[in-house]
Amino acid sequence: MLGVARRLAVEAARVIEAITTFGSLGKRPLPLLLPLSLTLTGLVSLTQNLYSWAAALVFSLVMLPYARPRLRELAYLTLYLAVFAAVIELPVLITGQSRVAGLSQLYRPAPPSSWNIDGFLFFVARITLAPLPIVTLVYATGWPRVASTLYRIKHLRRVAGMLTLSLLLIPRSLRNLFSIVAAREARTFEEGYMREWKLLATAVGDFIADSTGYSKRLEMAIKARTFTEYPFEVRE
Amino acid sequence: MKPLLELRRVFFRYGKRSPYILSGVNLKIIRGKVYCIVGENGSGKTTLLHIMAGLLEPEKGEVLLDGKPLKEQLPRARRLIGILFQNPETMLFNPTVYDEIAYAPRQLFDEGETRKRVLESARLLGIEDLLERPTTSLSYGEKKVVALASIISYDPEIILLDEPLSNLHPERKRRVLNMIRSLAAKGKAVVITSPDLELLDNICDVTLTLSEGRLKEGG
Structure with missing residues (x-):
């Protein structure tokens, strides 16, 4: 079960990361x-x-x-x-x-x-x-070129910005979840499906905590360079 | 001289039951000076910079920008303050390096002026060859320099740099140090944090040590 889930997540991350390069x-x-x-x-x-x-x-x-x-x-x-x-x-x-x-x-x-x-x-x-x-x-x-083109159209800049954020965050989150699982797996000596279930279930808490921390830092980074109320807002 | 940014008896802690990270910090930031804040890991250097940038609010005390409370001037006042995060990974959220550096100028200037500023910032830091690259494909050091370029491109008056020299190779380190010197020469106030004063290569006009939540003069 864990192997299949990991494989699916890694492939999904790879599929998305392939879009984010040229x-x-x-x-x-x-x-x-x-x-x-x-x-x-x-x-x-x-x-x-x-x-x-x-x-x-x-x-x-x-x-x-x-x-x-x-x-x-x-x-x-x-x-x-x-x-x-x-x-x-x-x-x-x-x-x-x-x-x-x-x-x-x-x-x-x-x-x-x-x-x-x-x-x-x-x-x-x-x-x-x-x-x-x-x-x-x-x-x-490559998504960066598409997004760059969309960025030049004032009304699409916000949407392009949000899509870019999603494309950056989804693969990071998927990989991160399984690095958390791997860290637990290395120190768990039980066998069987129950062990895999426990590993995944207990990793979710860490995953949520880590993702919350990361999103807070990212929010700060966006805020720090945004001079209006909303990110990706464009000068009129 | 009137301080550009001033912290008056600032107290901060993460949560009501946690100990104070900053307890009664006073600091005056004046134009044209380079301030170096040293302290051990976990001493509160990053928290202090986040408070100075208006990203965190102190529990007690005041942060004044040009004599007025910073909080009341946000978000517009952010164009006067640039902050480089310790981990550049979290600072990059645009598709290409060009767009990353252009993110802030695009809110302030037209596309022609934005382009001029992006190219100038990239030239200063020697990253012209990276402009068309996706931000996801950069090395850690490259990300750090791109993050720095994304700040200087909108020409803020106060520049807060959280461990700007860590994980940079010597050539990039030299460029960053030169840039800091030229920013100060242009009248900008620069605040740098570092775990070790030796890394800062004598660029500090004022050296401060953050220890046990208090800021003291001297390294």
């Missing part, structure tokens, strides 16, 4: 590619038009060579999305009663069948494909 695609085409990728993501999420699906796929495939050093992380991310979508859609597969194909289709029942395989696959494909254009673009160029 990709091989430069900053220059971003003002064009960023809105395009967001439009494609929106189209796949909200319509059933296969052309938009194909366009999203083509866009993502074009971005792939630029994301080459991080293809493994990108594959993991896509796999996570597919697995989570499949888990959520599992009841539909079994009951075959409804098909949640997207926001526009939310309340439209599909023709009943004993196994709603097409509905299941449709949902999983949609959930996996919808974020791919923006995700591959971010992997191809």
Whole structure:
């Protein structure tokens, strides 16, 4: 149990950290590619038009060579999305009663069948494909370049700042949790699932204390260089 | 000369039942001087700097900026005070080094002036080559210098540096020391903490020792 949890957390941290470094695609085409990728993501999420699906796929495939050093992380991310979508859609597969194909289709029942395989696959494909254009673009160029571009737009600076903070904090927190667990593990000599459960459960307290301390220090650092009431506020 | 920042009988402790970290600290900070505060680990140096920056509030006593209570002038007064944290890891929260240094100037100036200030600060500290790098990819020493550049870029009047020379290689250390000297020459007040006076290489105009919650003159 602990091994699987650790593996998942480390992979999740790696996937996010891969975004926070630079990709091989430069900053220059971003003002064009960023809105395009967001439009494609929106189209796949909200319509059933296969052309938009194909366009999203083509866009993502074009971005792939630029994301080459991080293809493994990108594959993991896509796999996570597919697995989570499949888990959520599992009841539909079994009951075959409804098909949640997207926001526009939310309340439209599909023709009943004993196994709603097409509905299941449709949902999983949609959930996996919808974020791919923006995700591959971010992997191809790196979040810092995307955020830097967004920082130049006054009204997006706050959002970009908050997203950047999350991307810095999530991997740090995940790694930190398991370094706390490892420190306990080294001095615990019991065996079995009970030991693993105890290790994880007792590490949570330390984790919360450490994260609280870190967030307080970070808050101070932001406050120290913020001259207005709200961080990321922009001079008018 | 009228002090820029003044602490009057400042008491501070973390929690009602904890012992006082600072008990009756008095300090006057004057323009153009370098103040060095030495003391053992845990003596309260960092807490003192956080109080001077208005990040912590004293339990008793007053902190005055230009003769008026600092608390009443926040957050705008923060542009007059720059603080370098002991651990630079917690100071960096922007995507690239450029954005990190530009964070404060962007609140005060237009993009052209911001760029000018970022480049000037980077040049002073010899980190022009780092500007496009993500902050997550920097070494500890690089983070420390970037954090310092992010302060000098908005030209504060009081600069509080919490152990600025620790974990820096000699070349970076030399640049930081030169920068401190030039800041003082320009009339800025600089306060530096260090566990050891020897590290500070004779740049101190006033040396103070923090021990048992009290500040005494001399190293």
